[in-house]
Amino acid sequence: MTSRSTRISVSSSRSQLHLPASPAPASSSNAGYSQYSSYEYSTRPRTAMSTIGVESQQIICAISESRGIAPTVGLAFVNLDMGEAVLSQIPDSQSYVRTLHKLAVFSPSKILILDTAAKTKSKLFCLIEENLDDLNSNLILLDRRYWAETTGVEFIEQLGFVQDVDSIKMSVDGNYFSVCCFAAAMKFIELALNKTFPPHSLRIRYEASEGSMMTDLSTIRSLELIQNLQNQKSRDCLFGVLNETLTPMGSRLLRSNVLQPLTDQQTLDTRYDALEELSTKEDMFFATRAALKTILDADKILTHLIIIPTKPSLQSTEQSINHIIMLKQFVVSIQPVYEALTGAKSVMLKEIRRNCTPSSIDPIKELIDEFVNEDITYAKQPLELRNQRTYAVKSGVNGLLDVARQTYKEANIDVHDLVDELQETHKLQLDLKYDSARQYYLSLNASELEDRNLPSVFINVIRKNNKVECSTLDLRKRSQKISDSHTEVLLMSDKAIQELIGEIRVYMSVLFKVSESIAMLDVLSSFAHNVTLHDYIRPRITQTLGIKAGRHPIKEKVQNTPFIPNDVFATQQSRFQIITGCNMSGKSTYIRSIALLSVMAQIGCFVPAEFAAFPIIKQLFARISIDDSIEANVSTFAAEMRETAFILRNIDKNSLVIIDELGRGTSPRDGLAIALAIAEALVESRALVWFATHFRDLAKILAERNGVVNKHLAVDMSDADKMAMLYKLTDGVVSEEHYGLQLAKVMPLPPDVIEYATQVAEKLHEQVERRKKASKAVIVGRKRKLILGLREELVHACNGAMEGPVLQSWLQELQREFGVRMTAIEREADEADLESLAMDDDMADFEAVTDDAASVSRRDGYEATGSEEMSTQYAESTIEDDNNIADKY
Numbered sequence: 001m002t003s004r005s006t007r008i009s010v011s012s013s014r015s016q017l018h019l020p021a022s023p024a025p026a027s028s029s030n031a032g033y034s035q036y037s038s039y040e041y042s043t044r045p046r047t048a049m050s051t052i053g054v055e056s057q058q059i060i061c062a063i064s065e066s067r068g069i070a071p072t073v074g075l076a077f078v079n080l081d082m083g084e085a086v087l088s089q090i091p092d093s094q095s096y097v098r099t100l101h102k103l104a105v106f107s108p109s110k111i112l113i114l115d116t117a118a119k120t121k122s123k124l125f126c127l128i129e130e131n132l133d134d135l136n137s138n139l140i141l142l143d144r145r146y147w148a149e150t151t152g153v154e155f156i157e158q159l160g161f162v163q164d165v166d167s168i169k170m171s172v173d174g175n176y177f178s179v180c181c182f183a184a185a186m187k188f189i190e191l192a193l194n195k196t197f198p199p200h201s202l203r204i205r206y207e208a209s210e211g212s213m214m215t216d217l218s219t220i221r222s223l224e225l226i227q228n229l230q231n232q233k234s235r236d237c238l239f240g241v242l243n244e245t246l247t248p249m250g251s252r253l254l255r256s257n258v259l260q261p262l263t264d265q266q267t268l269d270t271r272y273d274a275l276e277e278l279s280t281k282e283d284m285f286f287a288t289r290a291a292l293k294t295i296l297d298a299d300k301i302l303t304h305l306i307i308i309p310t311k312p313s314l315q316s317t318e319q320s321i322n323h324i325i326m327l328k329q330f331v332v333s334i335q336p337v338y339e340a341l342t343g344a345k346s347v348m349l350k351e352i353r354r355n356c357t358p359s360s361i362d363p364i365k366e367l368i369d370e371f372v373n374e375d376i377t378y379a380k381q382p383l384e385l386r387n388q389r390t391y392a393v394k395s396g397v398n399g400l401l402d403v404a405r406q407t408y409k410e411a412n413i414d415v416h417d418l419v420d421e422l423q424e425t426h427k428l429q430l431d432l433k434y435d436s437a438r439q440y441y442l443s444l445n446a447s448e449l450e451d452r453n454l455p456s457v458f459i460n461v462i463r464k465n466n467k468v469e470c471s472t473l474d475l476r477k478r479s480q481k482i483s484d485s486h487t488e489v490l491l492m493s494d495k496a497i498q499e500l501i502g503e504i505r506v507y508m509s510v511l512f513k514v515s516e517s518i519a520m521l522d523v524l525s526s527f528a529h530n531v532t533l534h535d536y537i538r539p540r541i542t543q544t545l546g547i548k549a550g551r552h553p554i555k556e557k558v559q560n561t562p563f564i565p566n567d568v569f570a571t572q573q574s575r576f577q578i579i580t581g582c583n584m585s586g587k588s589t590y591i592r593s594i595a596l597l598s599v600m601a602q603i604g605c606f607v608p609a610e611f612a613a614f615p616i617i618k619q620l621f622a623r624i625s626i627d628d629s630i631e632a633n634v635s636t637f638a639a640e641m642r643e644t645a646f647i648l649r650n651i652d653k654n655s656l657v658i659i660d661e662l663g664r665g666t667s668p669r670d671g672l673a674i675a676l677a678i679a680e681a682l683v684e685s686r687a688l689v690w691f692a693t694h695f696r697d698l699a700k701i702l703a704e705r706n707g708v709v710n711k712h713l714a715v716d717m718s719d720a721d722k723m724a725m726l727y728k729l730t731d732g733v734v735s736e737e738h739y740g741l742q743l744a745k746v747m748p749l750p751p752d753v754i755e756y757a758t759q760v761a762e763k764l765h766e767q768v769e770r771r772k773k774a775s776k777a778v779i780v781g782r783k784r785k786l787i788l789g790l791r792e793e794l795v796h797a798c799n800g801a802m803e804g805p806v807l808q809s810w811l812q813e814l815q816r817e818f819g820v821r822m823t824a825i826e827r828e829a830d831e832a833d834l835e836s837l838a839m840d841d842d843m844a845d846f847e848a849v850t851d852d853a854a855s856v857s858r859r860d861g862y863e864a865t866g867s868e869e870m871s872t873q874y875a876e877s878t879i880e881d882d883n884n885i886a887d888k889y
């Protein structure tokens with residue numbers, strides 16, 4: 001039994017809850033629910049951050065599916081910290097890639113699943129179990145009776161904002177599974193968590209699965225979208241680099257965008273317009289940033305106000321007053337946002353401004369002013385916040401409030417008098433401090449006690465660095481008196497506060513809309529901040545991927561040396577790009593930057609480049625070897641193959657794939673064979689692929705394949721004892737410079753070993769080149785590739801803006817260039833015919849050196865010497881296949 005399966009069984013046995021099979025309440029009435037409240041369930045502790053860096057929130061997710069070849073999965077997420085429910089229904093594949101992606105994005109604290117799914121060990125159930133650690137969730141089994149569609153619809157009708165109910169019902173119409181899941185999640189919240197929502201106070205939305213780019217967990221991790229691979233707390237990840245938000249709502253929205261980039265061009269253009277306006281209008285930008293600085297976490301405040309605690313307590317009363325004070329501050333801080341956006345022209349900024357219009361906020365302000373004293377503001381310090389709470393509610397509301405407040409005030413004065421007295425009597429410099437647990441206590445410098453002991457009147461003495469903290473009996477008594485009078489004030493304020501909360505709930509939809517608008521504005525202002533500081537440019541959405549002088553957004557920010565920009569260009573005729581180059585030449589950095597820039601463009605951000613155009617990518621896959629050590633290679637080979645199989649199952653022409661160092665964890669021969677087979681399938685998929693590899697043979701074999709181009713990262717080896725990395729992308733396969741040998745010289749190895757290794761490597765190189773040239777299939781393949789390239793150019797010209805004489809001269813140039821390249825191929829073919837006569841003699845030499853070369857190859861990186869013959873045969877067969885495809889095309 002592997003440790004993996006042990007872990008699974010432990011985690012599932014610790015975390016499964018069965019709600020009782022007693023009759024489910026038919027309606028939303030709370031009567032009778034209390035019988036469930038004492039049911040205990042065991043869960044493992046959730047860490048503060050999941051492995052993909054989501055802050056820990058209480059999110060309940062219910063999930064169910066219709067089985068079949070293409071399963072349909074229903075999902076409902078209810079976020080108890082944000083007061084939001086998201087329903088979704090996804091047509092998924094057998095690998096449930098979309099479902100797992102959604103779970104990764106929301107990172108629910110609890111995942112509810114039908115108990116029958118566990119009994120039958122459905123594939124979805126097993127996959128979720130396998131990923132529980134990554135998702136940082138607990139799995140809970142729920143009886144079938146709680147998953148009723150009618151109950152789900154009832155919940156929507158009762159809890160959705162009045163004006164939204166009809167549209168939510170329309171969007172979930174036909175999405176039976178998502179509604180059943182919503183019913184299950186809400187039932188669980190009521191029965192197991194003892195929480196309910198008042199009518200028409202919950203933000204419910206339906207999220208279609210098509211609207212966002214799909215990224216799987218491994219891609220999210222290896223691209224460092226949300227978390228740095230080496231240091232989880234570091235900001236050196238895409239989210240960290242882009243996150244200049246000033247509000248918690250903005251930061252959350254940005255995170256969810258990075259995980260789910262958009263796929264709708266119109267929405268992206270709207271965002272680009274808004275970002276362009278914000279980053280070019282300096283006054284607006286600075287006013288917006290200043291306005292956002294003072295904004296509190298509105299989602300949390302509003303959610304607290306809509307969740308009704310089933311057992312009211314003093315603590316919940318205290319929290320309610322705190323949240324009303326926070327709401328007051330939030331409402332006041334909306335006006336500056338509205339003013340900051342004065343004169344906005346772009347659709348999105350105008351919409352945000354409209355949502356913050358004073359006329360829609362004023363009724364809420366007036367309502368708060370009716371109950372809460374004018375000068376009350378939110379304070380972060382617990383003592384100050386207690387004072388604000390005590391004086392929050394207007395005295396007219398309850399006559400006895402003033403009496404309790406007077407007691408509170410006098411008890412406070414008493415405490416200060418006591419401290420003065422203690423200082424005087426004991427000749428000590430005492431500071432009066434406060435925290436919520438200890439209430440008032442005293443603090444003094446330890447140096448005051450160097451030549452004497454602390455008098456016995458001081459109790460609860462604790463030494464903390466160079467401070468001594470303590471209390472006295474008198475101080476504790478007086479603290480208690482303050483606390484009692486504070487409690488009295490709270491109890492008297494509670495009725496007014498609850499009444500106010502009840503009236504404010506009517507405006508919840510307005511307030512949530514403002515909160516969402518501010519979150520969006522914050523994300524845009526964060527992008528604008530990066531745009532101005534780091535020279536980002538507005539991307540275009542087109543059919544072709546083209547980047548001029550693109551930079552890696554994370555590396556350019558964190559590395560001390562200047563970053564060398566590179567170009568990218570990919571169409572269907574250059575959709576599979578093989579990137580070769582020696583170790584540390586910048587291959588991974590280059591291919592990662594393409595994926596990261598695509599993500600940035602699809603979240604509406606500008607990108608670090610001089611020019612950038614992207615097609616809309618619907619699936620992003622990254623397979624990157626993270627640990628280069630030999631042991632890691634061996635142990636991760638299986639994982640590498642699993643991830644690649646996953647990509648091959650889900651890829652299509654709208655995908656972007658980056659693959660780094662495939663097949664390194666096995667022998668060079670097997671590695672090359674595997675890499676070739678996978679590369680073939682990737683070329684077939686018509687996705688845009690960047691394939692970084694040390695297998696130079698692979699690049700040569702596939703060179704003539706339609707859609708394949710070879711690029712490498714240049715290295716300067718003009719100095720015999722040095723290798724200078726240029727980090728510049730250059731056409732073609734990396735030349736036979738034998739980097740391994742060069743590196744060995746730098747190391748240095750004994751000269752006779754190097755000399756022998758060099759001879760063998762050169763001989764092999766000559767053989768391979770001759771054999772390759774001689775292949776007729778290769779020549780035909782090259783001609784076809786040239787013709788297909790010509791066709792693509794002509795299609796582009798036909799759809800482009802060129803006309804008249806410009807078009808005519810461009811066509812003439814194209815014709816000339818085509819003629820030159822075709823003649824060159826034919827000439828090479830003729831030469832190859834002659835050379836092939838001499839080839840048979842050379843083959844004898846070749847066989848002789850191959851055995852010796854096997855040992856040298858191990859020193860010389862991934863030269864894969866034993867695979868030359870296999871490579872040539874393979875090249876011929878694949879080119880034949882390619883010709884068939886080309887014919888169809």
Ligand SMILES: Nc1ncnc2c1ncn2[C@@H]1O[C@H](COP(=O)(O)OP(=O)(O)OP(=O)(O)O)[C@@H](O)[C@H]1O
Nearest residue numbers: 562563564565582583584585586587588589590727
């Ligand atoms: N364009 C660039 N400009 C400046 N520095 C770069 C650039 N690209 C890469 N580097 C630097 O070179 C280092 C190595 O880059 P990278 O890991 O991408 O190389 P690699 O070819 O993938 O290496 P290996 O083959 O060993 O995996 C990076 O850590 C980075 O600091």
